[in-house]
Amino acid sequence: MSDSEVRGTPDAGDEPGVRRNPTPSLLTALLAEGLDPGYAAAAEDRARGHSLNRPLHAGLWCGAGALVLGLIFGVAYAEATDRAPGTEQVRRDIIAQVDAAEARGTDLTRARDDLAARTDAARTAALSGDAQGAAVLDRIADLEQAAALDTVHGPGLTVTLADPVARPDLSDRSRPGADATPVIIDRDLQAVVNSLWASGAEAVAVGNVRVGPGVTIRQAGGAMLVDNQPVPAPYVISAIGQPSRLQTGFVVSDAYVRMSGVAQLYGAGFTVADSDDITLPGATAREIRSAREVGGQ
Template identity: 45%
Template sequence: MAEPFFALSGYDSQGDSPGSEPENGRPQKFPVPSLLRSLLSEHLDPGYAAAAARREQGPATPAPGARLAGWAWQAVAAVLVTTVFAVAVDQARSGASGEHAAQQMLAANVRSEEAATSRLADKRDTYANRVDDLRRHRLADDSQGQRVLAGLDELGVVAASTRVSGPGLIVTVTDPGVGRNLSDASKQRVSGSQQIILDRDLQLVVNSLWASGAEAIAVGDVRIGPNVTIRQAGGAILVDNKPISSPYTVQAIGSPDALRDAFDRSPGLYRLRLLEMSYGVGVRVDGRRSADLTLPAGSVRDIRFAAQVGAS
């Protein structure tokens, strides 16, 4: 091999060999293989060489005991995997059955509470009617009492605390699809959303009817009065915390012709017509000339603090 290679490898090209004596004072060089020499001379990794040798010898035939042991370990692994999957499926089924049972229990509790609330509301209405009858019986004997009753009736209409009947207008809005579970009313209406009618739409209709001259309004058989709100809660619309569903019916008592003329030019009807053209919402406006509209009395709340507007 060329001399530069031996110079790099640590060997002396003049004949130095392991164990030789130094000549002419020259330092002795030991045969220490360098990385460069191993790279130039050994082109194959020892591991590859060993693998090639085993391949030339042929595959070693495992002993019968080792083969049986391998099969046994494979069977144990298969049993363990099957057991894990069986336990997971059983837990999933038990969890689903428990969730279903919890849902059934919650639904039963909701129905029970709704029935109790309905009974209490009927009892409250009965007592309120009895109090009203006694008050009218005692105040209707003289002229001063009659004036007091007239004032109470007028205030009762304004406060929506008494049932009223008369002609008016009925606005029916039908949602074309089942509503999604929206968390609040601030979410914008987007294309493809199944929740079309939102609380702000009904609020605009109610405000437009008030501005058109309505004397009393009810949404879904819930009287609109002081402290009554229309808001979104999930996929339902709550009127005074009572859920209503499509079709949404808004009843307004007043002069049918005047209400119809003013409501036709109101922002509420413009919004409904836009929803009708864009999303297929059903909109129907019916006038009732006869006194066949009856709006229920609204819930009366206790007033703890009050102040006259404009009082010094």
């Protein structure tokens, strides 16, 4: 078979003047022209004086932008200035309401204590006239002592818990008195109080609040509440009893180990001290609607 037979006869379209694989025009343009046609058009416009990047136009646009930004900041500052007096007035009103509520609570507490003293005096005068009445008074006194309603004093032990002192932030002078994150929690106070009871305490108080039957120690937000009364830090836990017995039992308790670890790890304050005379106030009497004696002899 000849070479011409293998290749076949040329088609009608295979004329000598026609290219079968023409070079794309875009590739030819890229190879022939090094710059984009837009550069040439921009140069031509600049030569004719039609340039859009004139310094005058740029300055006008910058001035207009600065004017708009100034207007926005001015309106925001005016609104903030108008709101400041109202916010300060609301703050003063809230503080005044809080102060009034605290004053009213103090007055009610004094009135309650006065009425309680008058009631006790009238009860004593009515029952002290005979032996049966005297026995009733002795029984009432024993119950009040068990309910922690009377004021007591004597030697004992004082345990003080305190949150770590905030380190000064020299980089922020606007917050010189920023407080550290609280470390002492309600479970710490509960553990210490329970350990003092187990060590032989006869009466216990947290701050100036007596711990009696039904008294709770809990946290509400950032406040520590003992019998629903706020107690500020540092938390002073006082226990009346034989100091040597209290200290011997407390230093081997789980609460002592717990608070020693908290003091070492987080820098919390933890001190234990003896006292010759501690005075604890009476607890608040609660209204009892029903009661049942259990475990009687």
